[in-house]
Amino acid sequence: MNRLAQFEHSVVPHLDAAYNLARWLTRNDHDAQDVVQEAYLRAFRFFDSLKDPDARAWLLAIVRNTTYTWLARNRPSDLVPIDDQDLIPSDTETVGHATPMETNPEVILLQSANRKLMNQALEEIAVGYREVLVMRELEDLSYKEIAHVAGIPIGTVMSRLARGREMLRRALEKRMKRAS
């Protein structure tokens, strides 16, 4: 099997995952296509560096880097710096559950949120939180894989997930109040 055939066999099947991540990070179909196209050409160039038989996390790391480079060039305002200092790594229980709203009403709220509101709310939160939520909830990546893709420690992955969920909840709440 030549290199292209191998690449088509192991990397191309993850095109949906690549596109989904790029689409959520760029929030735009057209930009996502450009980014994925570029990321795939990069992936093909660096294909020899792939050791893992599962190419998904490897590919997503390239997609994420390509997206960030693209955002820095075209929409630098999207790149909100995240201060992980005030988050206590790995102490997700505290961050996630200490909030007074995190009880039944939240579950009811989330369950009644429809697709449109959810999409809008998720697009609204900062890209650093959005990406971990997308990778965890939509791609079903493990904490370890997310840490690898985003280049952050596992503890930070967990705290950003908790903080991201909290932000998403608030964004949803706001939108639902406005809608009703």
Add this chain to the structure above:
Amino acid sequence: MSTPREPTDDPIIARDATYYRAPDALRQSLRKSLAQAAAGEPQAPRKAPPRRLAGAFAGVLQPFAGWRTAAAGLALALVAAVGWNAMLLQSRPSSEDLLVRDVVNAHVRSLIAANHLNDVISTDQHTVKPWFTGKLDFAPPVQDYASAGFELTGGRLDYVNGRPVAALVYKHRLHTVNVFVWPAAAMANAPARVLTANGYSLAQWRAGGMQYWAVADVAPAELSTLADAVSGSAAR
């Protein structure tokens, strides 16, 4: 990947947030640009002969000083060298591989470059065929096979297998089919052989003293249909 779901996971996100699937247009343009990138990159470096080989022979030869042993060793080394060269030859892409790559590249190029597909645009074989006169040192058979589902849309000159060839362009449903034609080295007809490369289907056959290579992003069997139609008309 089988990490247990943490209690804080929200199945609601997965339920309500859109999972964006890659559009077909992206899939197609990606395939093209990957094929292009693959065609543009240099051949994989040939493996250098392992140094260990020489060392191993030295080890065999050293304990024996006799001429006979030395001669035997030399003969062995010679056989090894010849064998090694034969292996190198085999590891080089075969002429067929190179030809296949030529055909695929020419096809991809014709689709990528604007206005490269057809130099003569006509569905009329009597317009396309004379266009080649004086441009090639042979007269390619040109025929429309619309009844078999392959509608002639035009032709152009291309360069495949180290020579100028006739490229006939057919439309098959929404797919573009390139058929490259040049005089065959052998006169005997050969039935269609189909293969795939880089996701494209290719068919190769010989009819009426001409070599044919057809390439398109359709199922291989569909190219066989075209090959049968062309061979059938060449036999008449």
